[in-house]
Amino acid sequence: MVKVAEKVHITGMTRAGLEELAASFGEPKYRATQVFKAVHERRLRSFDEISDLPKKFRSKLEEIADISRLTVESRYVSTDGTRRYLMKTADGYPVETVFIPSEKRDTICFSSQSGCPLKCDFCLTAKLGLLRNLTPGEIVEQIIIVLNDVYGVGEETPHGTNVVGMGAGEPFLNFENLIVALEIMSDDEGLFIVPNRVTISTAGIVPKIYEFAKLENRPHLAISLSSARDELRDTLMPINKRWDLDELMTAAKEFEGSLRRGERFTFEYVMLGGVNDADADALELARLLDRYQLSRVKVNLIPHNGAEQLDYSTSTPERVERFKAVLESRGVSAYVRQPRGRDIYAACGQLAAKSEPNLVHMMSV
Ligand code: SAH
Numbered sequence: 001m002v003k004v005a006e007k008v009h010i011t012g013m014t015r016a017g018l019e020e021l022a023a024s025f026g027e028p029k030y031r032a033t034q035v036f037k038a039v040h041e042r043r044l045r046s047f048d049e050i051s052d053l054p055k056k057f058r059s060k061l062e063e064i065a066d067i068s069r070l071t072v073e074s075r076y077v078s079t080d081g082t083r084r085y086l087m088k089t090a091d092g093y094p095v096e097t098v099f100i101p102s103e104k105r106d107t108i109c110f111s112s113q114s115g116c117p118l119k120c121d122f123c124l125t126a127k128l129g130l131l132r133n134l135t136p137g138e139i140v141e142q143i144i145i146v147l148n149d150v151y152g153v154g155e156e157t158p159h160g161t162n163v164v165g166m167g168a169g170e171p172f173l174n175f176e177n178l179i180v181a182l183e184i185m186s187d188d189e190g191l192f193i194v195p196n197r198v199t200i201s202t203a204g205i206v207p208k209i210y211e212f213a214k215l216e217n218r219p220h221l222a223i224s225l226s227s228a229r230d231e232l233r234d235t236l237m238p239i240n241k242r243w244d245l246d247e248l249m250t251a252a253k254e255f256e257g258s259l260r261r262g263e264r265f266t267f268e269y270v271m272l273g274g275v276n277d278a279d280a281d282a283l284e285l286a287r288l289l290d291r292y293q294l295s296r297v298k299v300n301l302i303p304h305n306g307a308e309q310l311d312y313s314t315s316t317p318e319r320v321e322r323f324k325a326v327l328e329s330r331g332v333s334a335y336v337r338q339p340r341g342r343d344i345y346a347a348c349g350q351l352a353a354k355s356e357p358n359l360v361h362m363m364s365v
Pocket residue numbers: 120122123124165166167168169170171201202203223224225226268269270302303304305306348349350
């Protein structure tokens with residue numbers, strides 16, 4: 001049986017990679033830029049639509065490559081305007097992306113893996129386990145699909161878009177693909193979403209924090225902490241057994257040294273009622289930051305988003321405010337992140353490929 005060579009996903013190729021591909025067809029460099037622009041700037045979704053390419057080149061491309069590898073299965077719109085896209089890869093794995101509008105700036109939250117191998121006890125995505133790493137093209141395509149849906153194909157975004165790597169998966173366990181995707185996204189002939197607009201969140205894959213710190217053009221970093229005590233963090237986030245708080249904080253301190261002028265980095269802290277939200281927990285957190293002399297940090301408090309399969313309740317708003325006040329009294333900047341899209345399972349830790357037809361405001365696209 002003749003094996004059909006697998007097609008390349010052109011959306012996951014850097015401009016330099018496309019130039020090589022074009023050259024192998026005897027096509028000049030500017031053709032590569034033309035294709036790159038068509039995919040990332042004009043956000044066209046098939047070769048057919050790139051009508052300004054010579055027919056011969058277009059049909060060659062069609063033979064060996066495709067632009068689109070994700071299909072949108074369902075789209076859910078929250079009462080607060082948040083949108084959740086449940087997509088599928090060409091080989092049938094779920095991918096979820098969230099669009100979060102706000103007055104000043106809109107945010108797109110992408111997934112780095114289908115499912116997640118980490119077993120954070122309070123997170124619904126963990127229940128899926130790791131299905132597979134997403135390719136650079138599948139990461140970039142999530143952004144393209146959302147931009148086209150929200151603003152229209154190829155339309156400019158009205159006030160720039162922030163991108164966060166906080167969807168399903170652990171980005172630092174798919175590091176290489178993530179870095180290629182970020183390079184493609186930031187290209188000024190394409191999406192032009194520069195690293196300064198991007199934040200990547202990690203559960204604490206320590207060696208990659210060091211690597212990330214060394215990147216020349218790196219995005220912002222957020223580290224999910226959720227407890228300042230090893231014993232509790234071991235149960236909440238079992239990755240802590242691999243790299244404990246001492247190793248994590250030592251890496252965080254090193255990362256702090258890579259911050260640019262005025263830049264800070266973030267610790268995320270999921271507020272779990274009666275588990276990690278006492279005044280004593282806040283004091284412990286302040287002491288931990290102090291012990292490692294971390295001063296250019298802020299703490300984002302995330303009220304827990306519940307689900308039937310999760311054994312946690314969210315802290316009361318009063319508790320969250322009090323926790324924040326204790327941190328502030330110790331000189332730590334703290335912010336409460338407002339949950340968005342809870343009604344459609346789009347909020348943090350809720351991405352688990354849920355597709356019940358009874359979710360409100362469902363629309364198929
Ligand atoms: N794996 C990465 C990125 C995905 S999780 C990480 O752990 O950072 C993004 C954020 O959502 C993390 O800070 C995580 O702690 C938080 N989170 C997970 N489950 C949650 C839940 N049920 N409610 C609120 N936040 C949650």
